[in-house]
Amino acid sequence: MRRDWLQPLSLVLASAATGYIAWSGHVLALPAAIVFPALWSMARNRRAASAVAAAYFLAASRGLPQGVAAFYHSDIWPGLILWLVASSGFVLVHTALWSAHSGGWKALRYTIAMALMAVPPFGIVGWAHPVTAAGVLFPAWGWAGLGAVAAGLAIMTTRYRPAAAIALVSFWLWSAAFWTAPDIGRGWQGVDLQLADSLGRNISLARHSDLAATLRAQRRPSAAHMLLPESALGFWTPSVDRLWQQQLTGTDVDVIAGAAVVDPEGYENVLVHVSATEGEILYRERMPVPGSMWQPWLPLIGRSGGARADFFANPIVSVGGQRLAPLICYEQLVTWPILQSMFHDPDLIIAIGNGWWTKETSIIAIQRASTEAWARLFGKPFVMSFNT
Structure with missing residues (x-):
């Protein structure tokens, strides 16, 4: 009985930590988001997958309630409501596309989720998209780098996730060691x-x-x-x-x-x-x-x-x-x-x-x-x- 709630709770807490760290405002922290698809794929049922998605998105967008309160000069409640409403698109997509099947089928479903959250209508609230990490993992790779990180995120949902994680973390460490900010436009x-x-x-x-x-x-x-x-x-x-x-x-x-x-x-x-x-x-x-x-x-x-x-x-x-x-x-x-x-x-x-x-x-x-x-x-x- 203990394991029935311990595993989902662990995934939710890990997902919240992932969202919090990746979207802390430090560019080199963005690749922490690569953990999210693995956590989502390890959920045992659709309800757990929904909770994992919600935890990631709410942690990543945690500044919204306070910002809305400041914008409207109101208390925190309107911001909290908007925070939850904004998360609904991300949670809906990742809940609907979760599957109990493993392997390539789950990777395909996660790839579809990535695509849906990148463009309207769901992309309208597609904050905290994990593919943003491509700029840190594969600087100057352009479209090839975007494709590489998308493939890596999809593989993170399969049993090959340890190999994908090692590869992506290696690129992360290499990039962090030699990171230079982009040039400011001349003139x-x-x-x-x-x-x-x-x-x-x-x-x-x-x-x-x-x-x-x-x-x-x-x-x-x-x-x-x-x-x-x-x-x-x-x-x-x-x-x-x-x-x-x-x-x-x-x-x-x-x-x-x-x-x-x-x-x-x-x-x-x-x-x-x-x-x-x-x-x-x-x-x-x-x-x-x-x-x-x-x-x-x-x-x-x-x-x-x-x-x-x-x-x-x-x-x-x-x-x-x-x-x-x-x-x-x-x-x-x-x-x-x-x-x-x-x-x-x-x-x-x-x-x-x-x-x-x-x-x-x-x-x-x-x-x-x-x-x-x-x-x-x-x-x-x-x-x-x-x-x-």
Whole structure:
């Protein structure tokens, strides 16, 4: 009788530890996620597999309840509810695809689970995807490295898991011993801000002037392109466009910054590109944050509002002859936006966020670690800019 509950409990605790360690915000810890498929496959029944999946996902996304409470200035309960709801897709997929059969059949089912959690609709909440570890295990291997880690994760569900584990851990140790961070894009400079929740909400002339002054003060001589965080320019209008062109008059720098474009149906979270001579919308976010930004149920109840999602739009944009892969905030936590961009072989990854609400959580650190891992996998330079 004791073994009836001891083995499932051990798997659940191990799965929670795996999620916690892998998604601690340290890029070299990401390969700890390779343990998850082994734990999932060792579950004796579907209920145990469900518990193992839930433990991993909830531990990996543990900063969500506190972050939601800070965002909405509420108590912890709305965050806890959203935390559980967000885990439902991951748990559902891994529960449905679990099988009592062993060997290649279970490996195939786990491969299907990986694929489902990488793309919409389940990929919309596909955080903490174990394949992100590919950037640490196989830096600069590109698509071959992604395939290698996917194969390794699938083998971890079979009786050959000891051999797979030894191989993957060996790559992990080798990579950690010689780890170097990706290059920062040449001619690029990311500017981090500490403006808390006022960024994007204070849209006064004084705020825009202060931001321009900050750029002038922090600009390095080699910087031709400067990156500002999500929401930095507030609402993007013709007036704001002209204002920033005036602010940049007499300089040879251009600015890429987050903003919002509003219309009667809702709004779009965008990147804009502005210089002394022109301004334009550069990129429209493919995947805004579900719930707080993207609210697809509103049209069904006859209401407007919320951010639009362009799931597979504009994976690549161009600035100064360079092809860029843009990632805004939430897109750094899910899998398909970066993979879609990598299909087009960009020159540089740019990533921005407005994470004031993540204070005392590891969310921004996880975003940075995830972006760094993808940049290392594909051998791309990257530049980031966050507001806290």
